[in-house]
Amino acid sequence: MTTHATTLQGSYFDGRDGRRHAVDVDAAHGRLRLRGDGVARDEPLDALTITPRLARTLRTIAFPDGARLQVPDAACLAVWFPHRNRLEALVDRLERYYQAVALAIVVCLGALIAGYLWGIPWLADRITTHLPPRVEAALGDQVLALLDRTDLGTSTLEPERQSELGDRLAALTAGLPDGADIRFVFRSAPSIGPNAFALPGGTIVVTDELVELFADDRQLDAVLAHELGHQVGRHALRQALRGSFVAIAAAFFAGDVSSASAVVVAVPTVLLQNRYSRQFEDEADRFAYAHLAGLGRSPSWLGAALGQLEAELPDDASLAWMSSHPATAARIAAAEAAGADFVAQHPELAGEEPDVVLAEEDEEVGGPWCACCDDTDDGEADGSCDGSDEAAAEHEADGACEPDEAAGEADAAIDCEADPDACAGPADVETDAEPAAR
Incomplete structure (x- = not known):
């Protein structure tokens, strides 16, 4: 190699202390x-390495004994160190064009967005798939213990009612692949309100x-069938992992999937604030x-449950189970459409549709006395009204009788005249029976 006339000024560090030595550098x-500055070194170029070019930053030459030399980028360095790999040469050329830099920025942003939308969910799902069942069950127990300390209390349901519901829910899980591992627990939660949520591990x-909200237990069955979907899909754990990128990265790159249990604090947030994705x-x-x-x-029972939740709770109530789910109207419509398909396949079960069953239950609540017990003699005969204004008001207040305010007493009397049998009280029945007995 011939002598090159260029001389550079650089900063030399001997690797033994942090002192900087100003030196002149050339090659021949x-x-x-x-x-x-007290430095005199003469080293073969083949024994040295140099960092790639990066815009106008200083380049570092490394010596075999650990010493370092920093020099400004210069054309002579390409002559002194001609053996660059193709990738370094390509990057060097691209960095000299603003269009290439702009394109690189766009590609990086696209990669970040893709990683957030698809990469993190993919990692979370892979970790969930490989998480041992015992670890997931332990995580669920920790979450339940945390909720019991903060938001949940002992259930106030009667033991007989809990036993009855337990039998219904056992039938609901029968036939599922992991149905034996799924358990339902009842808790009082005034601060949360009407809610049900699936914990990791089967609870x-x-x-x-x-x-207590639903008029028919089949509505409760439908809501819990929805929660079974979350349980079978392991949605709580997957959503919590998706929201905990640090835990995901640690578990994935360290190869220790058990470290994912660090998301125990994130799971209650997912459950109570219903941050499930629309996909889940x-x-x-x-x-x-x-x-x-x-x-x-019929799947229509889920629509009926959603409709009652939306209708009976005030707008300002903390309706946790519906707060961030997809649009309730769309879900009700989808459930009713699925119910219509079910009835088309099973026409013999049309009478079990919620609109039929709940309408019949509503009719049973009223009864024939409601048309004429508002301050009438027939109400007195019924025994539910004694004919006084106070009794009529009390009867109306307890929900058993709701007279038409617009009709008034005259209409009520006409109804009774039109159908005397409907307004006949127990005394009338007993009177009619006496001659027959004689």
Whole structure:
């Protein structure tokens, strides 16, 4: 190699202390020479390495003994160190064009967005798949213990009622692959309200407020079938892992999937604030439709449950089970459509549709006395009204009788005249029976 006339000024560090030595650098006959500030070195270029070019940053030459030399980028360095790999040369050329830099920024942003939308969910699902069942069960127990300390209390449901519901729910899980590992627990939760949520490991929490809300237990069955969909899909754990990127990265790159249990604090947030993705909610709804149909029950019961939740709770109530789910109206419509398909396949079960069953139950609540017990003699005969204004008001207040305010007493009397048998009280029946007895 011939002598190159260029001399560079650089900073030399001997690797033994942090002192900087200002030196002059040149190369001749295949050797690099350093002179200045008490430094005199002469090293073969083949024994040295140099960092790739990066814009206008300093380049570092590494010596075999650990010493370092920093020099500004210069054309002579390409002559001194000609053996660059193709990738370094390509990157060097691209960095000189603003268009290439702009394209690289766009590609990086696209990669970040893709990683957030698809990469993290993919990692979370892979970790969930390989997480041992005992670890997931332990995580669920920790979450339940945490919720019991903060938001949940002992259930106030009667033991007989809990036993009755337990039998219903056992039938609901029968036939599922892991049905024997699924358990339902009841908790009182005034601060949460009507709610049910699936914990990792097979536990489903049902609040007393949800049980007491529905007019028919088949509505509760439908809601819990939806939660079974979350349980079977392991949605709580997957969603919590998706929201905990640090735990995901640690578990994935360290190869220690058990470290994913660090997301125990994130799971209650997912459950109580219902931060399930729309994908998970749709999956759980579809599971509920199929599971209810397999049990001979119409998917319309899920729509009926959603409708009652929306209708009976005030707008400002903390309706946790519906707060961030997909649009309730759309879910009700989807459930009713699935119910219509079910009835088309099983016309003999049309009488079990919620609109039929609940309408019949509503009729049973009223009775024939409501048309004429508002301050009438027939109400007195019934025994439910004694004819006084106070008794009529009390009867109306208890919900057993709701007279038409617009009709008034005259209409009520006309109703009784038109159908005397409907207003005949027990005294009338007993009077009619006496001659027959004689």
